[in-house]
Amino acid sequence: MPDQDQTPIPFSSNPPLIVPRSEHQLSRANISASALKVLYRLKQAGFQAHLVGGGVRDLLLGREPKDFDVATDARPEEVRQVFRNCRLIGRRFRLAHVHFGGEIIEVATFRGGQVDEDDDGHLIENGRIIRDNVYGTIEEDALRRDFTVNALYYNIADFSVIDYAGGLEDLRAGRLRLIGGDPERRYREDPVRMLRAVRFACKLGFSIDPACEQPLFDLPHLLGDIPVARLFEELLKLFLAGTSLDAFEKLRHYGLFAHLLPATEAALAREEQAFPLTFVARGLANTDRRIQEVKPVTPAFLFAILLWEPVRKRFQTLLDKGLAASEAMLLAIDEVGAGTRSLVAVPKRFGLPMREIWSLQPRFEQRDGKRPHRLMTHPRFRAAYDFLLLRAEAGEADPALADWWTRFQGVDEDGRTQMTSGPSKRRRSRRRRRKAPTVDAAGDGA
Structure with missing residues (x-):
């Protein structure tokens, strides 16, 4: 049974857990050829290159990833210089999309941790992140992510898995935990994280840590601040993942569904x-x-x-x-x-x-x-x-x-x-x- 007493971990300067290739099951044979091209070409250009997020998580769980995302210390403009088949997108989060036919590999620059509120690249309104283009180190990037199991990195330089947030332990325990010491603050930064908590709990069959679960009952009203187009996209992810009935029941349980489709709830x-x-x-x-x-x-x-x-x-x-x-x-x-x-x-x-x-x-x-x-x-x-x-x-x-x-x-x-x-x-x-x-x-x- 997962340990239900764990609480969200705070931002930390502790050294990461580095798991060498001989001690984990993630194999390049299960990574798309396009993602490998991006990783190797960034490395050859002198940049750090890591597979990150859901792709690493799913491969470690023995699942087939839906897509592959890359994190690097290269700035978006530098990524575009490395890849002619690259487009820069996004205002809230500046990203590089590298196109290989119908496949897109998303490349994100490491996000910074501590930021100056007056920095033009970082804008917060009423506790919610509006713009976040402050760059930093891989450690800062890891601790800026939402859930521990999504903050795992596969380093193409030596094929190791890097864990800054206790994600490997949570994977083994079947536990979903927010990174950071204050779950409510993390939800207020981006209320869509509440929907992501439900989606990952359903998709992975994980339990939500109690400290991260309680705010779900208290903060559904924050979804009213999210652009309606973004909510539509999040609902598609929730209901087209093969676990829509479970997601529907969880959304109603936490009171989230009533703030999404109130006429249906009524x-x-x-x-x-x-x-x-x-x-x-x-x-x-x-x-x-x-x-x-x-x-x-x-x-x-x-x-x-x-x-x-x-x-x-x-x-x-x-x-x-x-x-x-x-x-x-x-x-x-x-x-x-x-x-x-x-x-x-x-x-x-x-x-x-x-x-x-x-x-x-x-x-x-x-x-x-x-x-x-x-x-x-x-x-x-x-x-x-x-x-x-x-x-x-x-x-x-x-x-x-x-x-x-x-x-x-x-x-x-x-x-x-x-x-x-x-x-x-x-x-x-x-x-x-x-x-x-x-x-x-x-x-x-x-």
Whole structure:
């Protein structure tokens, strides 16, 4: 069992733990060829070059890293001089991106530790780091990182692993700890660290050290100071890592979810007919399963799941007021979308498909005449159909409706005509078409 009594370590001048190549399992054979090129060329140019962060952590855990980051004493402009295929990005943190086809190796200059508040490269507002381009030593860089397990360095000069913050011990203990003596201060410097704590705990299966965990209950409101586009990107990392259900439950446990998607949290806080709403949990479990099976999951579909409950509830309210299903759905989508944009900005390239997935749901009720045939030609039909299946699985759409559409896709054109020919003559009235569809209490037809 991990030691739960450990506390965040302070900034320190203690000598690092250096583990020689013969005593660790990290091998160059598991590092991408592009990352090795960057490391070797920086070394040949006379600079320090280290693999750092998640790549080192994952390799030491026997996992396959998603990407490889490099830390060096070379300034960004010096990195660009070494690599013609390099672009400098970022204002808050100046970084070099070295491009190898579709692969990007991120190169960061060692960050400084103690800084002058008047330094133009370092800007703090209300305790939050706005700009941080003060450079320093590898030790200062290590102790400026967030979690101990992310402050491990692989030195290409001698293939050793360097540990300034006790990260190797925490890896063995399965423990997630912030670097620094004051967890609240570290969260205030960058509130996104709270989301990263949840993400790494879920991804690695680690426990969060109690001293680092308590502020998560107290500081969720700080997320309101983070740019909405950055929050969207962090949510993608949280929910597209194959552990979205666990992340969702942890976010709700700490009160973080309510500050990200409050309309969804408010909808989930209420039960229907004494039964808890399970659609989001089932949808996220399905997302995790698809990722584990290496099947695609689009952000549009993910956020359609996360925001469906408030849309569905508002849709049902508008139906009860006598609005036609299509009109009620569009109004519900607009109202929920307007309330979400100020918190988490879903880009249009994902927001428009998300709206289409929702807006097609009432059309699945229309199973007579040519309408099912036309619906099948819609570019978003397959995603909307998958969404209907999730709704039926959660018990808020009629399973018979989902089964009908499954059978409809599986038969030939004659079979489809037979399935849709019966009810058409009985549903020609314009008034009947505009009448709200029959729905059950869980929102069947939504």
